[in-house]
Amino acid sequence: MSDFLLKGGRVVDPSQSLDETADVLVIGDVVQGVGARVANDAAGRDGLETIDCSGLVVSPGFIDVHCHLREPGREEVETIATGARAAAAGGFTAVCAMPNTDPVTDNQAAVGFIIRQASLANGARVYPIGAISVGQRGEALAEFGEMVSAGAVAVSDDGKPVASAHLMRTALEYARTFGIPVADHCEEPTLAKGGAMNEGVVSARLGLKGVPSEAEEIMAIRDILLARRTGGHIHLCHMSTRGSVELIRWGKERGINVTAEVCPHHLSLTEDAVDGYNTNAKMNPPLRTADDLAALRDGVRDGTIDLIATDHAPHHYDEKEREFADAPNGIIGLETALAVNITWLVASEVIDLGVLIERMSCAPARTFKLAGGSLRRGSPADVTAFDPNAKWVVDPARFKSKGRNTPYTGQTLQGRVRLTIVGGRVVHRADA
C-alpha cells in the first residue's frame, strides 16, 4: 500500500454533490481529501504516487449488490478470486455474492469461507449474502444472526424464490432485528414454471414458453405489502417490468421500506435479442419489451429504482451452447456494466453521469449499509477512475471473469475503467 494523488480528473461524487475538476488524495486506506489544494497536504510525503487522471472521471468505487461468484461448488465456472478481479476490472470496489452456491451459503461457516476467500482475492471487496431459508428450500429460516456476525450483509433466496408468503413475512420481521435487507427474486413459481423468455409476441413466434410480467409483479406487490405489515426492509432484485416500477412507486409514496434494483441488460436490451434462439440473451427475469425498458429507465431517472446491479451469472460455455429451452439463465455483467450504462443511459441522455454514479455507488452503499460510496474525507479509499468517452469492442476472451456468456459480444461500447483502488490498493489498472 502506498499513498496516491489522483490528479486532474473530473471528480464526480454525488454523496457530496461534487462535480468538478479536482485532485483526490489517498493516504493509507482512506480518502484524505478532494479539492484543488489537497496536493499541498501531500507535498513532500515519501512514497506518494501521482496518477494523472486528466480526461478521466474519478468517482467513489462502484458497488454491485447482486452477483453470483459460484464458489463454493462451481469453481470451473467462476471463483471468488476471478469474480473479485472481474469486478475490479469493471470498476467495482465491492460486490455482494448471492448464496445459491453448492453447498448453499446458509450458515456462519459458509459465510466465513467466502470472507476468507475474498481476503485472498486481491480484487473488489466481497460481501456475502446469506440464504433466507436453510438450503434455499423455502421451509425453515436460516440463522440470520450468526450469518450477520460472520459478515453477511443481507439475506436472499435468489435463484429459488420464496414461494411462501408466510416465510417471507417471517424473514422480513426477523431480518429487521439485525438491520439487514431481505433481497427477493420476485417470481410466482406456478406462473413462471417452464418459461424460457418473456411471454409475448416473440415467444409466440419462436414457440417458447413465456414468463408473463405478472409472475414478477404479483410477488413484488406481495413483498411490498409484507414490508408494510412488518416494517422490514424489502429489496426487490432485478426488476424487469413497467408494472413492477409502478408498484414500487406506489410503495414508496406510502413510506413503505422498499428498495429496488435493475440490471444493465434490462435497461439496454429487449426480448428481440432472443430472436434466433440466442442463449446469451436468456436470463431470469427475461428481457422484456421496449415499453418495459422505457419504464425502467424512467424509474432509474426518478429514483423509484434505487440502484443498478449486474446479476453477474457466469455459466460454462457448454451449458449455453445448446437448445434454448435447456440452456441455463443468466449472463455475466461485471466487466460491461459501466460501459453498457454509459452507452445506453448517459450517451443517450436518459440520465447524466452524476445520477449513474449515484445508482452504481452511493445508493448501493446506502441501501445495503456498506462502507464506501463516497469520497468524503475519512471514507475508505475505494475509488474508480474511468474514461467516459473511450470506445471499445467487447471481446469476452479478454474478460477477467471465467464467464464468456454475454449478449454484448462484438458490440462497440462507450466508457472504460482505467483505475480501481480498493482500500488504498490498486487492484486494476488499464492505461489507454
Added chain:
Amino acid sequence: MIPALGKDLLGLEPLSGEQIKLILDTAEPFKEISERAIKKVPTLRGATIVNLFFEASTRTRVSFEFAEKRLSADTVNVAASGSSVSKGETLVDTARNLEAMRIDMVVIRHGASGAAKFLAERIESNVINAGDGTHEHPTQGLLDLLTLRDQFGHIEGIKVCIVGDVLHSRVARSNIWGLTKMGAEVAVCGPRSLLPNAIDELGVTVFDRVDEAIEWADALNVLRLQLERMTAGYIPSLREYNRVFGISRERLERAPRELVVLHPGPMNRGVEIDSDVADGPFSVILDQVTNGVAIRMAVLYLLSGGRPELAEAAKTGDGRRAAGGGRETAGGKRDDE
C-alpha cells in the same frame, strides 16, 4: 429471377411467398413419381441423408424416407433412443460426428424449439426441420398449402381456420406463416387457454365459437389435441373439448358452403374430430399424406441445388447434374436470369 431457398429449410417464417410458391410448383412434377409402378428416379443418386429423430414420429419420418428413397438418396435413420444421444451426447456433438462421416443433408425432428436452427448454424450440411418443439414444422405447412391449392386451384383469398391447440402447435405456426405469405386469410379457433396471449399480433383473426369459424371458413385445419394438455390443466376434460370445439358432421352441415377439412395427424377420433368427418366427403386428410411425399421430394431437390424449372427433366437423369451445378449452388449463389 429465381429465389433461392438458401442452405436450410428451418421454417416458413423466414421464406417469402415467392419461395413458398417455388416449392409448391416444384412438388407438382414429383407427385407423379409416386404413382408409377417403379417409384424411383435417380435425381439424388449419391447423396447421403440422415434422418435424425429425437422425438417419436411415424408419418413424418416415413414420408421423408420415401421421398429420399424415391429420389435414390442413401439414407440412415437415427432415433434418439439407441444412439449416443441416450448416453448424454449433446446435440452439437451428435451433429458434428454425423458430419464427419461426410453427409449431405440432415432431416431433424427435435423436442426443443430452435433445435433445427441450432444445428444448421453449426454444420455445413443442408438441414431440414421436420418439427422443432412448438416452433415450426415447415414441410407439414407446405403439404397443407399444396393440398389446399389442389382443392381450390389457388391459395390467395381463401379463408382457413386453424382449430385447436395453437399454443403448443408447430403445425399451426408453419400454417400461419405459409398461408399469410401466400395471401390467404387466416383465423384460429380454440380455448383461450390454448392460444398464445399475443395471437392477435401474428396477423390472424380469433374465433371463440367453432360454429362462427365454420360459418366464416373455406377450410378447417384441425389440430391434434395432445392428451397431456388436460393433465397439465389447460382444459378441464376431453369430453368438454369435444362438445365445444370438436368438428362434427352436424356442425359442418350447418356451414353455408362445403368445407375442406385437414388434419396433420395422428388423429384423436372423437376428441378434436369425429370419425364421420375424418372419413367423410370433406376430408382431404389422406391427400395431405400423399402430398407430403411430393413436397419433401421438392424440398430435398431444391436444397441439393436442383433448379425448379428442371425438376421434370431431373426425374430422368441426375437432377443435380441437370441443374448445371451441385451442392455449391444451393446457397443462393445461382445466376440470376
